[in-house]
Amino acid sequence: MKLNHVIESQQFKVPRIMDLFDRANFMKKVVARGGSLDYHSKIMASLYYAPATRTRFSFEAAMMRLGGHVLSTEQAQEFSSAIEGERLEDTIRIVGNYCDVIVLRHSEEGGAKRAAKVSSVPIINAGDGSGGQHPTQALLDLYTIHNECHTIDGLSVAFIGALDNGRTARSLAYLLSKFERIKIYFIAPDEMQMKPDILEHLDEHNINYELANSTEGILENIDVLYMTRIDRERLVSKKINLDTYNIDKNVLRKLKKDAIILHPLPRSIEIAPEVDKDPRAAYFRQAQNGLYVRMALLSMLFDDE
Amino acid sequence: MKLNHVIESQQFKVPRIMDLFDRANFMKKVVARGGSLDYHSKIMASLYYAPATRTRFSFEAAMMRLGGHVLSTEQAQEFSSAIEGERLEDTIRIVGNYCDVIVLRHSEEGGAKRAAKVSSVPIINAGDGSGGQHPTQALLDLYTIHNECHTIDGLSVAFIGALDNGRTARSLAYLLSKFERIKIYFIAPDEMQMKPDILEHLDEHNINYELANSTEGILENIDVLYMTRIDRERLVSKKINLDTYNIDKNVLRKLKKDAIILHPLPRSIEIAPEVDKDPRAAYFRQAQNGLYVRMALLSMLFDDE
Amino acid sequence: MKLNHVIESQQFKVPRIMDLFDRANFMKKVVARGGSLDYHSKIMASLYYAPATRTRFSFEAAMMRLGGHVLSTEQAQEFSSAIEGERLEDTIRIVGNYCDVIVLRHSEEGGAKRAAKVSSVPIINAGDGSGGQHPTQALLDLYTIHNECHTIDGLSVAFIGALDNGRTARSLAYLLSKFERIKIYFIAPDEMQMKPDILEHLDEHNINYELANSTEGILENIDVLYMTRIDRERLVSKKINLDTYNIDKNVLRKLKKDAIILHPLPRSIEIAPEVDKDPRAAYFRQAQNGLYVRMALLSMLFDDE
Numbered sequence: 001m002k003l004n005h006v007i008e009s010q011q012f013k014v015p016r017i018m019d020l021f022d023r024a025n026f027m028k029k030v031v032a033r034g035g036s037l038d039y040h041s042k043i044m045a046s047l048y049y050a051p052a053t054r055t056r057f058s059f060e061a062a063m064m065r066l067g068g069h070v071l072s073t074e075q076a077q078e079f080s081s082a083i084e085g086e087r088l089e090d091t092i093r094i095v096g097n098y099c100d101v102i103v104l105r106h107s108e109e110g111g112a113k114r115a116a117k118v119s120s121v122p123i124i125n126a127g128d129g130s131g132g133q134h135p136t137q138a139l140l141d142l143y144t145i146h147n148e149c150h151t152i153d154g155l156s157v158a159f160i161g162a163l164d165n166g167r168t169a170r171s172l173a174y175l176l177s178k179f180e181r182i183k184i185y186f187i188a189p190d191e192m193q194m195k196p197d198i199l200e201h202l203d204e205h206n207i208n209y210e211l212a213n214s215t216e217g218i219l220e221n222i223d224v225l226y227m228t229r230i231d232r233e234r235l236v237s238k239k240i241n242l243d244t245y246n247i248d249k250n251v252l253r254k255l256k257k258d259a260i261i262l263h264p265l266p267r268s269i270e271i272a273p274e275v276d277k278d279p280r281a282a283y284f285r286q287a288q289n290g291l292y293v294r295m296a297l298l299s300m301l302f303d304d305e
Numbered sequence: 306m307k308l309n310h311v312i313e314s315q316q317f318k319v320p321r322i323m324d325l326f327d328r329a330n331f332m333k334k335v336v337a338r339g340g341s342l343d344y345h346s347k348i349m350a351s352l353y354y355a356p357a358t359r360t361r362f363s364f365e366a367a368m369m370r371l372g373g374h375v376l377s378t379e380q381a382q383e384f385s386s387a388i389e390g391e392r393l394e395d396t397i398r399i400v401g402n403y404c405d406v407i408v409l410r411h412s413e414e415g416g417a418k419r420a421a422k423v424s425s426v427p428i429i430n431a432g433d434g435s436g437g438q439h440p441t442q443a444l445l446d447l448y449t450i451h452n453e454c455h456t457i458d459g460l461s462v463a464f465i466g467a468l469d470n471g472r473t474a475r476s477l478a479y480l481l482s483k484f485e486r487i488k489i490y491f492i493a494p495d496e497m498q499m500k501p502d503i504l505e506h507l508d509e510h511n512i513n514y515e516l517a518n519s520t521e522g523i524l525e526n527i528d529v530l531y532m533t534r535i536d537r538e539r540l541v542s543k544k545i546n547l548d549t550y551n552i553d554k555n556v557l558r559k560l561k562k563d564a565i566i567l568h569p570l571p572r573s574i575e576i577a578p579e580v581d582k583d584p585r586a587a588y589f590r591q592a593q594n595g596l597y598v599r600m601a602l603l604s605m606l607f608d609d610e
Numbered sequence: 611m612k613l614n615h616v617i618e619s620q621q622f623k624v625p626r627i628m629d630l631f632d633r634a635n636f637m638k639k640v641v642a643r644g645g646s647l648d649y650h651s652k653i654m655a656s657l658y659y660a661p662a663t664r665t666r667f668s669f670e671a672a673m674m675r676l677g678g679h680v681l682s683t684e685q686a687q688e689f690s691s692a693i694e695g696e697r698l699e700d701t702i703r704i705v706g707n708y709c710d711v712i713v714l715r716h717s718e719e720g721g722a723k724r725a726a727k728v729s730s731v732p733i734i735n736a737g738d739g740s741g742g743q744h745p746t747q748a749l750l751d752l753y754t755i756h757n758e759c760h761t762i763d764g765l766s767v768a769f770i771g772a773l774d775n776g777r778t779a780r781s782l783a784y785l786l787s788k789f790e791r792i793k794i795y796f797i798a799p800d801e802m803q804m805k806p807d808i809l810e811h812l813d814e815h816n817i818n819y820e821l822a823n824s825t826e827g828i829l830e831n832i833d834v835l836y837m838t839r840i841d842r843e844r845l846v847s848k849k850i851n852l853d854t855y856n857i858d859k860n861v862l863r864k865l866k867k868d869a870i871i872l873h874p875l876p877r878s879i880e881i882a883p884e885v886d887k888d889p890r891a892a893y894f895r896q897a898q899n900g901l902y903v904r905m906a907l908l909s910m911l912f913d914d915e
Contacts, residue, residue, distance in 0.1 A: 075379060094592045
């Protein structure tokens with residue numbers, strides 16, 4: 001079936017995911033030999049209702065490496081703030097005239113879905129609201145796991161951080177639920193624990209998971225440690241020990257020799273700089289993979305036309 | 306004669322307008338077959354003293370569909386605010402070194418004219434001040450009328466809204482005055498009626514026009530209904546009935562079967578969403594035409610060099 | 611030796627400078643014949659922690675004239691402000707995945723050096739802090755002097771303005787110290803005089819220089835008058851006569867017939883508009899040279915890979 005809009009990670013089935021990863025491997029080779037591809041007549045519009053420069057650059061570089069062009073704004077809120085009642089739907093209808101794909105970072109959950117309903121060109125959700133999704137991040141996370149661990153089935157994955165508003169952890173959990181013999185640990189203070197909708201989804205897919213307040217007894221068993229941002233202020237206000245959800249040399253000592261550490265970046269205080277030199281620290285490789293996965297995804301959208 | 310700067314709509318004579326529309330038709334075909342043109346070495350600079358993302362995207366997409374490159378800023382006011390006494394003229398002289406054409410949205414009436422005086426490359430006025438002009442909008446409006454009604458001569462056109470600071474209505478009125486047997490209705494509250502300079506211009510060109518406070522008795526007679534934004538606050542503060550200058554199903558019923566509804570967009574409350582599905586609602590096609598007309602205009606500037 | 615990062619002007623030796631100028635002359639010819647070069651697969655990232663649109667456009671146009679692509683943000687401070695503890699080093703590591711060269715305007719002195727330490731791609735310093743450097747400005751200044759005066763050795767150069775926080779004057783002074791029989795005048799109020807680190811550097815390189823509070827007796831002897839911005843407020847608050855550090859017709863009368871006037875632009879009140887028409891006013895030609903020198907520099911970085 002034709003790939004059209006990219007709205008939420010659960011829309012991807014395993015064969016499509018594996019196709020995408022094959023394409024991403026090809027894109028990696030194209031970039032390595034300093035090449036670019038032949039999508040010269042294609043235009044991508046970057047619509048960011050709030051700045052998210054890393055994600056934006058990753059998408060825009062992907063489009064440029066494909067040979068295409070980019071329309072870009074970090075001030076898309078101007079579309080709506082200046083005019084009373086101006087609607088996202090109108091903006092999408094207009095911008096769709098000027099491009100072949102729209103990458104949308106919207107401030108409200110469900111923004112991408114609303115956009116897709118009226119759009120004449122594919123919409124890629126680049127994050128919608130703090131409780132929404134960020135499916136391309138989840139795809140690049142999974143691609144990194146696949147590349148580094150050479151499998152996805154059978155892995156144990158721990159998510160650490162403020163998981164209640166962790167868009168990336170939510171999106172990746174959906175994707176993991178499509179694979180076999182996965183074990184997931186959600187490690188967070190109770191008040192920041194993963195929300196019930198995801199847990200119910202995992203139950204429905206018979207995914208084995210555990211909730212925990214600390215990494216004790218877990219670090220030794222996992223293959224993937226997925227760190228997410230945690231706000232110092234929020235921890236302090238709840239009188240929670242800052243060290244519980246951070247990683248440093250001591251954590252590294254307990255971690256399996258072939259485990260990997262991921263982080264969607266930017267990080268705050270949750271990963272000490274001393275961790276960067278450890279070969280298991282995969283988060284900068286993960287950021288790099290964003291380029292290949294987004295090139296693959298964009299090319300899929302264009303080729304399927 | 307060489308087309309150089311594009312400052313105000315009255316500078317265009319009918320034969321040039323028809324040339325431009327022929328080119329725009331050609332551009333429409335180029336875009337439809339997913340092509341791009343061969344202006345690879347050309348650079349357009351987008352200088353916006355205030356964000357106007359729809360207009361900016363329309364111009365930038367036009368440049369990219371031509372194969373060219375775009376320098377872009379939505380913060381051109383930074384050129385002048387940071388430095389005491391920094392002048393628009395200096396900015397234009399400098400930026401002219403870096404590009405082949407400058408698209409300027411300036412905050413003051415006459416800004417584009419001042420820029421054109423010192424510029425080494427063509428200036429395109431993309432709006433200067435609320436009482437200024439927006440000639441490329443008028444050209445795409447007229448192109449849409451020509452495309453949809455298959456003629457311009459002999460048409461009846463009604464403008465509705467806050468016409469006193471309606472840059473687009475002003476610019477289109479100038480263009481219409483170049484054609485034969487035109488009838489224009491200006492429908493607005495007295496305090497927001499079209500300004501005398503335009504009315505005098507129409508008198509000089511023997512254009513038949515009427516001023517009115519409501520659409521009563523007019524809707525049945527017109528070929529083009531040109532809606533412009535009207536500020537709810539402003540109406541409320543004057544105790545004017547909001548419905549008088551809005552259109553909805555009831556208005557549609559009175560409108561001729563082959564009339565068209567235009568709006569420069571973004572709209573506020575003046576067109577109900579229910580109108581969108583009516584085939585006479587031409588405003589999204591109008592936005593799309595912006596791409597073709599701007600491609601045509603840019604290519605004219607480059608080819609004439 | 612391979613050219614890698616471009617951090618400070620003193621890193622350039624005379625043979626490299628002359629190579630660069632030859633390349634810039636070639637680039638000037640490419641642009642004059644409306645051509646572009648074959649760096650289609652290259653991407654430059656523009657990271658501006660504060661807007662500096664002229665400099666940004668100059669670099670981005672250079673990249674586009676080379677045929678390459680540009681990722682751009684004027685809001686790079688968003689990288690660090692939103693996230694507690696997000697570090698420049700992380701940003702550079704991530705952005706380096708998406709491009710072939712990073713042009714960095716940072717707010718702190720030493721920012722470019724810090725970036726270069728961790729970057730996987732070349733860093734070009736486009737200004738770091740008010741007491742930092744702006745080496746590509748100095749290179750284009752020197753290129754302009756070389757083009758206009760046909761030599762650098764033996765020239766007398768006067769710098770006028772608030773030299774204590776004049777990044778461009780500092781960077782150019784470093785470059786001049788590499789040439790023979792140079793004489794430099796620093797003309798500023800005592801409290802805004804050139805800082806001791808530059809004077810010591812000139813002493814070490816046996817460069818003849820003088821400090822002065824006015825242009826009296828100097829104008830008649832110099833080949834290059836390098837004006838820099840001077841803040842009216844700052845002069846007024848110190849009760850300094852505004853005219854002492856400005857140039858107008860009276861100054862022009864005293865200046866040698868073949869002297870040239872430079873200014874990094876934008877200017878404030880220090881050069882009267884009447885000066886622009888004088889053939890010795892070289893500051894707009896200087897801005898244009900920025901394009902050629904930056905094209906030359908970027909191509910050097912790419913070719914040396």
